[in-house]
Amino acid sequence: MAPSGLRKANDPPLLILVSLADGPKHGHALAKDIEDFAGVKLGPGALYGAITRLVERGLIEPLGSDDRRRPYQITPPGSAALAGALADMRRVTRAGLARLGLDPA
Amino acid sequence: MKPTRLLRWYPRTWRERYGEELLALIQDTLDEGRPTWRLRLGVIWGGLGERVHQAVRAGKAAAKGASSGWLTAVIAGSTLANLPWNLKAPLPPARAWQKTAAFDALVGAFAVTGVVVLASGLVAAPAFIAFLREGGWPKIRRRVAWAAGATVAAGAGLAGLFLGQRSMSSAELSHSGTYGAGVVATTVAIVAASGLWASAATATAKHLKLATRARAAQPLLGAVTLTAALAIVPANLIWLAATESSLPWLVVGVANLVVLGFVSPRMIGRAVRLGRRLRAASGRMTVNPSAQRTHGRHRF
Numbered sequence: 001m002a003p004s005g006l007r008k009a010n011d012p013p014l015l016i017l018v019s020l021a022d023g024p025k026h027g028h029a030l031a032k033d034i035e036d037f038a039g040v041k042l043g044p045g046a047l048y049g050a051i052t053r054l055v056e057r058g059l060i061e062p063l064g065s066d067d068r069r070r071p072y073q074i075t076p077p078g079s080a081a082l083a084g085a086l087a088d089m090r091r092v093t094r095a096g097l098a099r100l101g102l103d104p105a
Numbered sequence: 106m107k108p109t110r111l112l113r114w115y116p117r118t119w120r121e122r123y124g125e126e127l128l129a130l131i132q133d134t135l136d137e138g139r140p141t142w143r144l145r146l147g148v149i150w151g152g153l154g155e156r157v158h159q160a161v162r163a164g165k166a167a168a169k170g171a172s173s174g175w176l177t178a179v180i181a182g183s184t185l186a187n188l189p190w191n192l193k194a195p196l197p198p199a200r201a202w203q204k205t206a207a208f209d210a211l212v213g214a215f216a217v218t219g220v221v222v223l224a225s226g227l228v229a230a231p232a233f234i235a236f237l238r239e240g241g242w243p244k245i246r247r248r249v250a251w252a253a254g255a256t257v258a259a260g261a262g263l264a265g266l267f268l269g270q271r272s273m274s275s276a277e278l279s280h281s282g283t284y285g286a287g288v289v290a291t292t293v294a295i296v297a298a299s300g301l302w303a304s305a306a307t308a309t310a311k312h313l314k315l316a317t318r319a320r321a322a323q324p325l326l327g328a329v330t331l332t333a334a335l336a337i338v339p340a341n342l343i344w345l346a347a348t349e350s351s352l353p354w355l356v357v358g359v360a361n362l363v364v365l366g367f368v369s370p371r372m373i374g375r376a377v378r379l380g381r382r383l384r385a386a387s388g389r390m391t392v393n394p395s396a397q398r399t400h401g402r403h404r405f
Contacts, residue, residue, distance in 0.1 A: 027130035043144055044130045045151025048123055052155065068129035076317065080382040 010040055012050035013059075017074060017082040020060060026069040027051070054078070108132065111145060114152025116159050173303070174296050180334060181295040183341045184211075185263075185288045187348075189270035189278055200347045207344035207358075214340055217333035225326040232313040245309050252301035259298045262291030321383040324376035332369040339365060 059078035342358030
């Protein structure tokens with residue numbers, strides 16, 4: 001596995017980074033947001049497994065909170081990893097659409 | 106099963122760090138009326154996965170520590186064991202160039218390693234000073250004290266070896282059990298000091314708020330340090346080959362050099378690309394997608 005853990009579009013780490021790209025969120029807000037934009041329901045176990053890996057790799061970091069619901073934010077390395085993964089996906093998507101004749105560009 | 110009991114499936118350290126957050130999320134999810142059996146199964150699966158992950162990570166850390174220690178021991182041991190003989194041995198003029206070249210390479214490798222380690226410290230200095238001003242010293246004091254102690258022991262060992270090799274001939278050194286034990290003890294002290302300083306630096310780095318440029322420079326500085334340190338081994342071997350008139354040592358030394366010549370540019374190139382990506386990420390909106398392409402690999 002690549003160290004960033006970003007392999008395919010429905011990977012929990014990638015979905016979490018995309019969700020955090022527009023601002024910090026706590027666990028429940030992340031799960032709701034991911035369900036809204038990707039249609040993927042992440043359970044608490046899967047969500048916190050992915051959060052743990054992303055924190056270990058320094059791609060996201062926790063923010064201080066008095067509440068039990070601790071928010072997380074994306075870090076500069078996290079933004080770089082996300083940008084790299086999305087650029088690769090865009091390249092593959094463009095090639096696939098062009099070969100299917102579905103991409104006007 | 107109560108949500109709090111579900112946490113028992115996770116390792117203790119994980120529970121201490123994330124337990125409360127996970128419980129809050131489980132409660133929020135239960136309030137939405139999700140099927141509880143699926144949620145519980147998912148949490149149990151996550152806990153078991155976390156236990157496996159921690160066991161694998163501990164194994165990898167042990168292997169990494171052992172390989173770093175071994176590498177340091179090879180570098181320090183080969184240098185300490187060969188240096189007196191290499192310096193004292195008379196050489197025919199035909200091989201003098203080989204000795205001179207290897208000696209220059211050795212001194213150069215040590216110099217580059219020292220300069221780059223110093224540069225890494227200077228780059229991180231502003232963040233380190235800020236960390237100390239915020240009262241961070243107690244967090245790293247014990248690690249630094251252990252590392253400093255090991256460094257003093259290594260320095261004393263080196264001083265003893267230096268005095269020994271000045272007062273004894275090559276033949277006396279060869280037969281001196283005390284000198285041999287000193288080489289081993291000093292090598293162990295150098296390995297311990299390196300490991301303890303690396304541990305102290307890693308622990309300190311977790312607390313530093315590095316500027317983007319400093320953060321982006323670290324991968325390159327690390328790669329250059331490792332390259333310079335690794336170059337010490339072939340330099341020692343080629344020097345030994347010149348002193349001993351040994352073709353096998355020359356072959357091993359040159360082979361080491363060739364491997365280093367192949368691995369080092371790739372390592373430095375990867376560090377440069379990582380530094381660029383870190384700088385680009387600091388201004389997220391100015392990321393150049395072509396600079397991000399890593400052909401499916403996002404190395405962080």
